[in-house]
Amino acid sequence: MSHSASGAGSTPYAGIFPIAPTPFTESGELDIAGQRRVLDCMIDQGVDGICILANYSEQFLLSDDERNALLDVCLTHVAGRVPVIVTCSHFSTRIAEERSRMAAAAGAAMLMLMPPYHGTGLRADETGMLQHFARIAEAVSIPIMVQDAPLSGVALSVAFLVRLALEVPTVRYFKIEVPGAAAKLRSLIEAGGDAIQGPFDGEESITLMADLDAGATGTMPSALLPDLIKPVLKHHRAGRRKDAIASYARILPLINYENRQCGLRATKTVMAAGGVIKSDAVRHPLEALHPATRAGLLELAAELDPLALRWGK
Numbered sequence: 001m002s003h004s005a006s007g008a009g010s011t012p013y014a015g016i017f018p019i020a021p022t023p024f025t026e027s028g029e030l031d032i033a034g035q036r037r038v039l040d041c042m043i044d045q046g047v048d049g050i051c052i053l054a055n056y057s058e059q060f061l062l063s064d065d066e067r068n069a070l071l072d073v074c075l076t077h078v079a080g081r082v083p084v085i086v087t088c089s090h091f092s093t094r095i096a097e098e099r100s101r102m103a104a105a106a107g108a109a110m111l112m113l114m115p116p117y118h119g120t121g122l123r124a125d126e127t128g129m130l131q132h133f134a135r136i137a138e139a140v141s142i143p144i145m146v147q148d149a150p151l152s153g154v155a156l157s158v159a160f161l162v163r164l165a166l167e168v169p170t171v172r173y174f175k176i177e178v179p180g181a182a183a184k185l186r187s188l189i190e191a192g193g194d195a196i197q198g199p200f201d202g203e204e205s206i207t208l209m210a211d212l213d214a215g216a217t218g219t220m221p222s223a224l225l226p227d228l229i230k231p232v233l234k235h236h237r238a239g240r241r242k243d244a245i246a247s248y249a250r251i252l253p254l255i256n257y258e259n260r261q262c263g264l265r266a267t268k269t270v271m272a273a274g275g276v277i278k279s280d281a282v283r284h285p286l287e288a289l290h291p292a293t294r295a296g297l298l299e300l301a302a303e304l305d306p307l308a309l310r311w312g313k
Contacts, residue, residue, distance in 0.1 A: 023278075026281055050074075068288075093116065099137050112173075182214040224254075275310075
C-alpha cells in the first residue's frame, strides 16, 4: 500500500517496511556501493517502504559520521521510490532531536524511536518519556513511530502509549515487538481508537498472523524475505484467510530460523549468497555465523528461493 503522505486526512502508511542491513567490507568499512544495491534489491522485493539505521542495521556499531553518511546515501538513492523511515533513537533528547531534524531535512517520511534508555539501568519515567517524544515532535513535523521492544528494558503500558498518541499529535505509529504482541496490539487499538493510525509488528514478522488478526496494519521484518511475507498481508487484507495461513506456514520455518538462530546476520548471509552484497561481515563484538548455522539458513532459504538469494546473480 503506497501513498504520498501520512498526515491528517491522508492514507496511513501500511504494509511491509523491512529494515535495510548495513553492508561492510571484509575489513569492516562501510560498503556504500553495496548499500545502494541493498536498497535496489529491497525495492525490487516489492516493499511498501524501507527503514534505515535500525537495530538490524547495526546502528549501535556505527559512528555518528557513518550514520550521517548512510542517511544521505540511502535517502538520495531511494529518491522517493518508496517512503523511508529513519531510526533516530538515543537516550539524549537533544541528540535524538538533532538526528530527527537531519532525517526530516534529508527527506525521511517518518522517524522511529525507542524510549530513552542507556544500558541496563538508565531509564526515563513516563513524564520524561512524554517530554522526550514531545520535544522531538516540536522539532520536526513528520510522523513518529514508537518502537516497543525488549531491547530497551522499558515497560510501555498501553495506557501510556495511548496517552502519548493523544498528547503528541505526530506520534501515530507503534511497532510492537514484545511477548504477547498480538494482545498488546489489540488492546492498543481498542483503547486508542483513531489516534492509533499505524499499528505495526516487528521481530522478523514471527507472530504476523496473530498480529494481523489483532488489527496490525503493517509489519517491519528484516530484508531477508519481504517478497514472500507480503502475500500474507495481501491475502489477509482481502479476507482470504486460508491463503494467508498457507502462505505464512510455508515461510515460517525460515523466519523462525532467522529469529532464533541468526538474528541480523541472516539477511546479510542470504544477500551475500545472492550476489546483492560482496560480504556478510558484521562488526566486532558481533561474530560471523557458525558454518553449520549458515548452512542451515541457506538450506531453508533455497527451498523458498526469496529474491535476495538470486537478485545479484
